[in-house]
Amino acid sequence: MKSKYIIIGLLLVFFASCKDDFLDLSSNESLTTATYFQTEDDFTAAVNGIYTPVRQWMGPLGDVGTSPSIMIGDMHSDLARYYFNPNYRAGSDVENIADFVPEVDRFSSYWTEFYTWISRCNSVIGYIDDASFDADTKSNLKGQALFFRAYSYWWLHRLYGQAVLHLEPVSTLAETSKELSDEAAVKAQIIADAGEAANLLLGKAAQQAGRVTKGAAYMLLADVYMWYGEWANAESALKNVTGYSLLTNYADIFNPANKNNAESIFEIQYSSASADYSSSFVYNMFPFPSTAEQVAVWTGVSNPEGLTEGEMMAVPTPEFLAAYEDGDARYAATVQTVQNADGVETPMCSKYLHPHSTFKQSDDDYFIYRYAETLLFMAEAINEQGNRIDEAKGYLNQIRNRAGLENTTASSQSELREAILKERMIELAFEGNRWWDLVRTGSVQEVISSYGAKVKANPLDYYFVGSQAPVPTAFTDFSTVFNLPDDEKLYNPYVD
Incomplete structure (x- = not known):
């Protein structure tokens, strides 16, 4: 769909309404923006509608088969890849992303996804100040729309390095x-x-569970400042992320029984009660082929089906597995070894694998920000300001000690810098962060070229089968920003 027409199609934005639970959405398609945005209920429903595409983005999107956030953040790095399935070639686009194969339009299709978010945000921001209802409620709703507009542009900014700034509802x-x-x-x-x-x-204590909070906004600010090396500004923002604490047991963070726990700053909500609101990304992390019996053992579902048409995604790389220290409690919560229907054994990401009732309808949420990242950001921001290494190590050691590890042995700023980056790789694995860490630290060329050389030299170690190997152009494109979609160039007269 042409991006120009997508924006036009969003001139009249229709949102779902909210009753007791903002995941329960119903349609108001007979209303136009001119008559719709009047009451508190109208704006509550409009804000609920912003969460819908966000949930779709973090979960499997269209034919991608895996979360775009995980695909870009983890598979487009040295942390995760795919298990080559010669009987299923529909996943070649994701393979090329994992193998850094040159592509002119890599990630360009996501441009329109973010402008869907932005259009919905603008319709709230543009009309809410003129509405008459409780001022505190109005502020909270507007704050949510502002957060998601900022977060949408944050994605566009990192992917493309530029964007078209639409800040008001489009009416002509x-x-x-x-x-x-x-x-x-x-x-x-x-x-x-x-x-x-x-x-x-x-704040978290006052906000409805599952909605963005003051802490999430400060984390987004810190994210931006960290990207640009504005360490003092990042530290200042991080000091405002209050009211959170680490859970004692790492595995408990991701258990659906502990949704929106004390460590959670913002997580995307999923519910197994409905296929429309459930998560299913773990199903693309299973090995292919798998029998229905195997799926039943892994998930506990009462209606299992075999997995035949697909390819195992987000497979932990040897580099990632080797990064764990002995005794790290996070390993068992993140990785387990499984066999496919042919008896081939492989590691898989198990962070999102929890029992559920219905095939491809899981309750697992997806984290955007959690308090462990606050502490790791704080360690990095303080370390980079110099002469405060002991203070920085204190934040890092909180993460290590929770994992059952001793304090860091880093004794210099450069050693601590490397230790923090490694800790982020392990602590935040399969939460969509690794690629962005490599970009913002200027490590892409060094890390990915070395990793790619190993994949090419030993393809069987990196989940190829038989005589299969990466294509000749693999690991030759180390771009850190990507091209705008051709449709935007074609239909926007201001874009070359």
Whole structure:
């Protein structure tokens, strides 16, 4: 779909309504924006509608088969890859992403996904100030819309390095096309939106579970400042992330029985009660082929089906597995060894594997921010400011000690820098962070070229089968920003 027409199609934004649970959505398609945005219920329903595409993005999107966040953040790195299935070639696009094969349009299809979010956010932000209802409720709703607009532009900013800044509801054809804004302008808008959201949003204790909070907005601000090496600003933002604590047991963080726990700053909500709201990304992490009996053992579902048409995704790499220290309690919560129907044994990501009742309808949520990352960011921000290494190690050691490990042995700023990056790889594995860490630390060329050489030299160690191997152009594209979609270039007169 052409991006121009996607934005036009969103001129009249229709959102789902909310009753007791903001996951329970119903349609208001007979209403236009002119008559719809009047009451508190209207804006509550509109904000609920912002969460819908976010949930779809973090879960399997379209034909991708796996979470785009995990595919970009983990498979497009040295942390995870795929298990080559010669009988299923529909996954070649994801394979190329994992193998850094040159592609002109890599990730360009996601451009329109974020403008769907942005359009919905703008419809709330643009009308809510003129509505008459409780001021505190209004502030909280506007804060949520501002957070998601900032978060949407944060994705666009990192993927493409530029964006078209749409900050008001689009009401005419002429408004659908605008000039590209440069990196500095997009960064400034993200900071402005996230900062205002932080002032408007409720804290965790007061906010409805599953909605974004003041802490999430400050984490987004810190994320931006960390990206640009603005360490003092990052530290300042992180100090405002309060009211959270580490869980004692790492595995408990991800158990659906502990949704929105004390460590959770913001997680995308899924419910197994409905196919529309459930998560299923773990099913693309299982080996192929697998029998229905195997699926039943792994998941506990009462209606298991065999897994035949597909390819195992997000498979832990040898580099990732080797990064664990002896005695690290996170290993058992993150990785387990499984066999496919042919008896071939392989490691799989088990972080999102918990018993559920119905095939491909899991309760597992997806984390955007949790308190462990706050501590790791704080360790890094303090270390990079110099002369505070002991203070920085204190934050890192909280993460290590929770995992059953001794304090770090790093004794210099450079050693601690490496230790923090490694700890982030392990602690935040399969939460979509590794690629972005490599980009912001300038490590892509060094890490991925070394990793790629190993894959090419020993393809069987990296889950190829028989005589199969990476394509000749694998591990030759180390781009850190990607091309805009051709449709945007074609239909937006301001884009070359």
